[in-house]
Amino acid sequence: MGRTPCCDREAVKRGPWSPEEDDALRDYINRHGTAGNWISLPNKAGLRRCGKSCRLRWLNYLRPDIRHGAFTDEEDAIIISLYSKLGSKWSTIAAQLERRTDNDVKNHWNTKLKRRLAAAAACTPLLPLPAPPPLAATHTSPSSSLLLLPPLAVPTVKTEAYTCDDFLQQLLPTATAATALRDPFADGAATDGGSTSASAASSGSNWSADTGVVVVGGGGGGLFPEFCMSSDDLAGAATAEDDHFIGGGYYYPLDPSLSSSLV
DNA sequence: AAGCCAGTCAACCGCAGGGGT
DNA sequence: GACCCCTGCGGTTGACTGGCT
Numbered sequence: 001m002g003r004t005p006c007c008d009r010e011a012v013k014r015g016p017w018s019p020e021e022d023d024a025l026r027d028y029i030n031r032h033g034t035a036g037n038w039i040s041l042p043n044k045a046g047l048r049r050c051g052k053s054c055r056l057r058w059l060n061y062l063r064p065d066i067r068h069g070a071f072t073d074e075e076d077a078i079i080i081s082l083y084s085k086l087g088s089k090w091s092t093i094a095a096q097l098e099r100r101t102d103n104d105v106k107n108h109w110n111t112k113l114k115r116r117l118a119a120a121a122a123c124t125p126l127l128p129l130p131a132p133p134p135l136a137a138t139h140t141s142p143s144s145s146l147l148l149l150p151p152l153a154v155p156t157v158k159t160e161a162y163t164c165d166d167f168l169q170q171l172l173p174t175a176t177a178a179t180a181l182r183d184p185f186a187d188g189a190a191t192d193g194g195s196t197s198a199s200a201a202s203s204g205s206n207w208s209a210d211t212g213v214v215v216v217g218g219g220g221g222g223l224f225p226e227f228c229m230s231s232d233d234l235a236g237a238a239t240a241e242d243d244h245f246i247g248g249g250y251y252y253p254l255d256p257s258l259s260s261s262l263v
Numbered sequence: 264a265a266g267c268c269a270g271t272c273a274a275c276c277g278c279a280g281g282g283g284t
Numbered sequence: 285g286a287c288c289c290c291t292g293c294g295g296t297t298g299a300c301t302g303g304c305t
Contacts, residue, residue, distance in 0.1 A: 016273070016299080039290065055291075056274065091293060106294075107272055115270090 013048045017057055021047060025054055026062050034058075060103045067099040071108050079105060079113060 013021075028045035035041070038051035047054060060066075071079070075097055082093045090102035090109075097105065 014275075037290080050275090052276090052291085053274075059292095060273075088294065102293075103273080110295095111271055 011048065012042075012050045012053070014050075014053070017061075021049065022057070022062060025049075025058060029058060029062075056103075060101045065099055066101055066104075068104070071100075071112075075100070076113060079109060080117075083109065083113075 017025075024045055024047055028041070032044070034055075038055040040051070041047075042049045042051055042054050045054070049057075078096060079093055082089075082096060086092055088106075090106040094100050094102040094105045
């Protein structure tokens with residue numbers, strides 16, 4: 001009945017790893033590698049651990065080529081951007097970040113970024129509850145096979161966000177982050193000119209290198225800074241009467257000084 | 264000082280999928 | 285094609301920690 005456990009739960013140790021266990025695993029792998037077989041590795045290494053546990057410990061913690069510690073604004077921006085496109089494909093997202101593990105990225109999202117976005121969403125009473133983007137992509141960017149773009153389905157921020165200090169400080173603390181946000185489109189496929197149309201905002205087919213504002217939503221509703229618009233468009237936004245809600249997209253000033261022209 | 268609470272992160276669990284037989 | 289074994293992945297849990305009351 002049911003699946004056979006991968007190892008004898010009575011015989012193996014569980015819970016946190018001791019320094020001695022870490023040393024034993026590290027030494028064994030340094031000397032012999034994993035030999036492509038994690039199941040038999042614990043016995044050979046003299047560890048009373050499940051092979052899966054050894055693999056996880058090595059991949060997420062002991063491996064020498066991984067980095068722990070705080071995520072940079074640039075990394076945050078990449079994670080947010082990729083999550084909006086891929087959903088919870090943590091291994092794929094982690095692969096786009098240098099020396100980060102999927103577990104780290106997942107934890108960072110669940111403990112910090114998701115909370116930060118939820119806080120931003122709380123800036124407006126009009127927001128729906130956060131929801132993960134669907135797995136199936138509805139269309140793709142012409143620039144990259146990686147950039148699948150499901151409908152943005154995370155908290156939509158209406159333009160009241162312009163006046164929310166928390167949002168300003170937490171979601172996009174620096175213009176540097178905005179620079180990183182452009183990276184997925186940096187292969188030249190995106191065109192300059194920054195349309196304010198809803199279709200352009202939601203498809204990403206048009207954006208501006210002359211960044212004044214990041215669109216943080218679109219037809220599908222979403223919080224992820226996907227697209228940019230030009231200073232000219234920003235001027236248009238500033239004069240729009242519809243609470244700065246333009247053509248089905250939601251716009252967010254990268255430069256906090258610009259926000260004063262919008263509120 | 265003690266208790267509570269929220270945040271963080273390492274680790275576990277179960278499932279999916281690939282490869283070998 | 286069916287079955288088994290193993291790895292990889294994503295969701296979840298629980299221990300630990302630091303801040304607050």
